[in-house]
Amino acid sequence: MTYKLELTKVSKSYGDKKVIDDLSLGIEPGEFFVVLGPSGEGKSTLLKLIAGIEQPDSGRILVNGVDVTSQPPNKRNIAMVFQSYALYPNMTVRGNISFPLRMHGASKDTIRGKVESVSKLLKIDSVLESPVSKISGGQQQRVALARALVRDPSVFLLDEPLSNLDARVRLSARAELKRIQRELNQTFVYVTHDQKEAASLADRVGVLHGGKFECVSRYQDMYEAPLTKWLGDFLGDFPMNFIPINSGSGDGAVEAGFRPEWVKVGSEGFHAEVEAIESSGGLYYLFCVTHEGPRVVIRDSVRREVGEEIRFKPVKQLTFRNGMLVQTPGEKLSEPSSRA
Amino acid sequence: MRKPNDLNYLLFIFPALLYVGYFSFYPAARAVYLSFQTPHSHFVLVNYKSLLYYGLSSAVLNTVALTVGALLIQLAIGLGAASILLREFRGKRVFSALVIIPMGVATVVAAVTFSFIFPPPPGGYANALLELLHLPQFNWYANTLASLFTVMVADSWKNTPIVTLILLAGMSGVSPDLYRAAEIDGAGALRRFIHITLPNIRGSIAVALIIRGVSEFNIFALPLVLVGYRIPLLTTLTYEFYSSASIGDYYYSLASATILLAFVAAFILVVLKLGGGRR
Amino acid sequence: MTTIQRVLVYAGAAVVTAYFLYPLYVLLLVGFAPVQYTLDKIYPAQFTMHYTLANLVTALTSYGFIDPLVKSLKTAFLVGGLSVALGFPAGYGLSRVSKKVSSAASTTLFVVNMMPAIVIAIPISTQFVRLGLYGSFVGVGLAQELVALPLATFIIYGTFQAIPRELEYQARIDGAGVGRTMLGVLAPLAKPGIAAAFLLSWMLSWDEFTFAILLSPVHPTIPILIYHNIQRGNLLASTAFALFLTLPVVAITIMLQKYLKGEYLSGGVKG
Ligand SMILES: Nc1ncnc2c1ncn2[C@@H]1O[C@H](COP(=O)(O)OP(=O)(O)O)[C@@H](O)[C@H]1O
Numbered sequence: 001m002t003y004k005l006e007l008t009k010v011s012k013s014y015g016d017k018k019v020i021d022d023l024s025l026g027i028e029p030g031e032f033f034v035v036l037g038p039s040g041e042g043k044s045t046l047l048k049l050i051a052g053i054e055q056p057d058s059g060r061i062l063v064n065g066v067d068v069t070s071q072p073p074n075k076r077n078i079a080m081v082f083q084s085y086a087l088y089p090n091m092t093v094r095g096n097i098s099f100p101l102r103m104h105g106a107s108k109d110t111i112r113g114k115v116e117s118v119s120k121l122l123k124i125d126s127v128l129e130s131p132v133s134k135i136s137g138g139q140q141q142r143v144a145l146a147r148a149l150v151r152d153p154s155v156f157l158l159d160e161p162l163s164n165l166d167a168r169v170r171l172s173a174r175a176e177l178k179r180i181q182r183e184l185n186q187t188f189v190y191v192t193h194d195q196k197e198a199a200s201l202a203d204r205v206g207v208l209h210g211g212k213f214e215c216v217s218r219y220q221d222m223y224e225a226p227l228t229k230w231l232g233d234f235l236g237d238f239p240m241n242f243i244p245i246n247s248g249s250g251d252g253a254v255e256a257g258f259r260p261e262w263v264k265v266g267s268e269g270f271h272a273e274v275e276a277i278e279s280s281g282g283l284y285y286l287f288c289v290t291h292e293g294p295r296v297v298i299r300d301s302v303r304r305e306v307g308e309e310i311r312f313k314p315v316k317q318l319t320f321r322n323g324m325l326v327q328t329p330g331e332k333l334s335e336p337s338s339r340a
Numbered sequence: 341m342r343k344p345n346d347l348n349y350l351l352f353i354f355p356a357l358l359y360v361g362y363f364s365f366y367p368a369a370r371a372v373y374l375s376f377q378t379p380h381s382h383f384v385l386v387n388y389k390s391l392l393y394y395g396l397s398s399a400v401l402n403t404v405a406l407t408v409g410a411l412l413i414q415l416a417i418g419l420g421a422a423s424i425l426l427r428e429f430r431g432k433r434v435f436s437a438l439v440i441i442p443m444g445v446a447t448v449v450a451a452v453t454f455s456f457i458f459p460p461p462p463g464g465y466a467n468a469l470l471e472l473l474h475l476p477q478f479n480w481y482a483n484t485l486a487s488l489f490t491v492m493v494a495d496s497w498k499n500t501p502i503v504t505l506i507l508l509a510g511m512s513g514v515s516p517d518l519y520r521a522a523e524i525d526g527a528g529a530l531r532r533f534i535h536i537t538l539p540n541i542r543g544s545i546a547v548a549l550i551i552r553g554v555s556e557f558n559i560f561a562l563p564l565v566l567v568g569y570r571i572p573l574l575t576t577l578t579y580e581f582y583s584s585a586s587i588g589d590y591y592y593s594l595a596s597a598t599i600l601l602a603f604v605a606a607f608i609l610v611v612l613k614l615g616g617g618r619r
Numbered sequence: 620m621t622t623i624q625r626v627l628v629y630a631g632a633a634v635v636t637a638y639f640l641y642p643l644y645v646l647l648l649v650g651f652a653p654v655q656y657t658l659d660k661i662y663p664a665q666f667t668m669h670y671t672l673a674n675l676v677t678a679l680t681s682y683g684f685i686d687p688l689v690k691s692l693k694t695a696f697l698v699g700g701l702s703v704a705l706g707f708p709a710g711y712g713l714s715r716v717s718k719k720v721s722s723a724a725s726t727t728l729f730v731v732n733m734m735p736a737i738v739i740a741i742p743i744s745t746q747f748v749r750l751g752l753y754g755s756f757v758g759v760g761l762a763q764e765l766v767a768l769p770l771a772t773f774i775i776y777g778t779f780q781a782i783p784r785e786l787e788y789q790a791r792i793d794g795a796g797v798g799r800t801m802l803g804v805l806a807p808l809a810k811p812g813i814a815a816a817f818l819l820s821w822m823l824s825w826d827e828f829t830f831a832i833l834l835s836p837v838h839p840t841i842p843i844l845i846y847h848n849i850q851r852g853n854l855l856a857s858t859a860f861a862l863f864l865t866l867p868v869v870a871i872t873i874m875l876q877k878y879l880k881g882e883y884l885s886g887g888v889k890g
Pocket residue numbers: 014019037038039040041042043044045046
């Protein structure tokens with residue numbers, strides 16, 4: 001089958017700095033794909049390459065199976081929403097939303113009809129004639145989205161579109177975005193550094209690190225069984241805990257990895273001293289130093305004291321050798337990443 | 341490494357660069373080249389030797405004196421005006437509009453006006469003011485120095501606004517906290533000016549001096565109207581040769597223009613050195 | 620501010636105001652008062668109640684004013700137009716290239732701004748004679764553009780720097796080609812800067828003396844007409860022309876106050 005969007009061995013450097021490094025990716029029609037990563041890892045650059053604003057140094061980009069690598073942005077039939085919204089400041093809301101249609105030579109009647117229906121869908125039909133500087137941040141975000149939705153592009157690119165909204169609006173906007181994507185059955189590539197957003201929106205998440213995807217899979221899968229130590233560290237509110245294991249065999253460093261919620265505090269297992277405590281919704285996160293040396297974070301439902309000696313035992317744990325997850329036979333794990 | 345993107349954007353700059361290349365750099369190079377020729381011979385210094393005979397050294401001396409004097413006047417008034425503009429007071433908006441008006445007045449208009457204020461003796465508007473105040477009269481063109489000073493005053497009237505704006509940009513960049521801290525330490529207004537303002541706007545002062553310095557070397561219409569060819573400057577000397585009908589004089593004008601260019605080039609090199617350090 | 624400081628500020632402002640306004644006042648006085656109260660007196664009065672329009676009317680009707688006016692206008696509009704035609708793409712390009720390239724290009728323009736007009740005009744004059752441009756408004760305009768272009772480019776450059784690049788990307792993604800992005804999206808946003816660049820260039824040409832006198836002494840622009848009349852001793856006429864030359868420009872200067880900033884005036888130096 002053909003992917004809606006496909007990248008093969010794409011690389012991009014700025015000067016000596018390799019931002020995207022031999023990256024390949026295939027996105028299915030109707031998929032909501034989230035690119036997750038810390039800031040500065042090249043997420044925006046990746047979208048710019050797909051949109052045609054930047055040219056890759058090598059590699060190919062295909063839309064609907066057609067190579068568009070050498071096409072300018074206006075020939076690619078791709079829509080994009082920037083983090084800053086990039087609304088045309090000298091135009092009204094209507095002027096902004098209709099702009100792509102005008103550029104594609106749509107008739108007056110078509111434009112009017114499409115603008116009306118998309119603005120109803122996004123509940124901005126009441127501000128159509130306002131200048132974009134006169135409407136609220138939430139409305140501006142909707143206008144940017146409407147301007148993308150009003151066309152019928154092959155792929156939608158969204159670069160942290162919700163990050164400029166305040167927390168409450170952001171939650172409802174997130175839900176609405178998901179609903180719209182489902183309703184229209186469109187292909188979305190969505191960039192964010194926010195894991196919660198990735199977890200709640202994505203069909204699949206790609207974690208970008210060092211110019212490549214560290215892992216591409218469902219968020220829950222990679223959270224439960226991160227393919228690398230780096231990934232375990234990056235995902236979750238708290239980094240994964242690692243404790244060295246004496247494996248006997250001399251083939252590299254072996255560590256046990258477990259999440260704070262995978263442990264049982266009681267009378268067996270590791271000895272540790274509580275150094276600090278953070279409480280959250282009736283649960284307590286204990287920052288401990290183990291007698292073996294490594295520091296860990298563990299979750300408990302009982303309030304403890306700083307300085308208290310406790311014992312804990314992971315009820316579930318993963319094994320990492322040389323920073324890579326050791327996959328136990330029979331266990332279902334995510335598909336191999338491009339790095340593997 | 342230059343990105344291929346840069347090349348595309350360079351195309352937009354190219355017409356402007358081509359234009360200045362053809363109309364500025366090429367003629368300037370030609371002026372230098374031709375200054376070493378006469379209608380009959382090539383690569384000779386005869387034009388320069390004749391210039392010496394026609395008063396080149398006093399033209400250079402006068403030009404340098406005029407430049408230094410005018411810069412000092414403009415810097416002093418500019419610092420004062422900028423310090424005033426930095427404060428909040430009633431009528432500031434009107435004052436800041438007034439301060440830039442001379443910038444829009446043509447040099448030749450300034451020349452006409454100052455020829456009424458400082459005409460050759462006797463009389464004129466400045467002397468009329470002196471008379472009103474029962475002060476002694478003054479001959480604005482009594483000697484070279486007086487003449488140069490008269491030109492400096494007229495020139496500074498037109499050009500202090502630019503200096504003021506550049507210095508103001510520099511002063512606005514100084515953090516008010518520095519002044520408050522100094523005030524708490526008991527430094528008076530004068531001390532604050534010397535120890536905080538001046539060191540912090542060194543860059544702006546340099547920029548103003550350089551920009552104005554080059555322009556002072558090129559000063560032309562004002563001295564032409566106010567003192568004519570009596571007190572030669574590099575520009576008026578050049579023009580005198582240029583406007584004479586003789587072909588030999590045309591080559592003298594090129595030689596004198598080349599010397600002017602050499603002074604300006606030296607100034608520009610200083611600029612680029614300073615600018616390069618700051619980038 | 621303490622009272623003493625306040626007094627000092629006002630006193631300083633008064634002195635500076637007097638220095639800046641007195642010459643203009645004298646110009647107006649000579650222009651609008653009968654000559655027996657002004658230039659005919661050795662010690663003219665600093666103030667008079669007698670005013671007349673006769674000086675202006677005589678000067679503007681009987682000293683061949685129309686041809687220089689037309690020439691000045693044609694030249695100024697040519698220079699303004701050239702500044703936009705060359706400065707708009709150049710300012711845009713400068714705002715988009717890497718820092719290294721942009722500072723090299725703006726340094727070049729800055730050097731051009733500092734080139735002595737007289738040095739350039741002398742060799743150009745002989746070439747213009749050959750090209751038939753000597754004495755024409757086109758020749759004068761092409762030369763004056765050297766003064767205007769760097770400033771115009773810096774102003775437009777500054778304007779473009781303030782326009783987020785993403786707007787341009789967005790327009791391209793929304794389906795606009797290079798031309799439509801420039802003219803349909805960027806130009807309207809850069810309009811104030813472009814207008815300022817045009818007006819400033821217009822004004823520089825309107826006031827310009829050196830190129831005008833060297834390249835077109837026989838068919839003068841207004842500044843040269845003023846100079847010729849001073850030389851012939853027609854002081855009242857040159858005053859009238861000076862007023863005529865000055866008033867529109869003072870109006871434009873005040874209008875453009877916002878753009879007459881240290882940053883632009885110091886051009887490439889501050890990089
Ligand atoms: N136009 C550019 N020129 C040079 N470096 C750039 C450019 N754009 C981005 N970078 C660099 O590339 C890296 C990735 O940037 P970006 O894609 O914006 O990251 P993200 O969106 O993940 O925060 C950053 O280190 C940034 O400094």
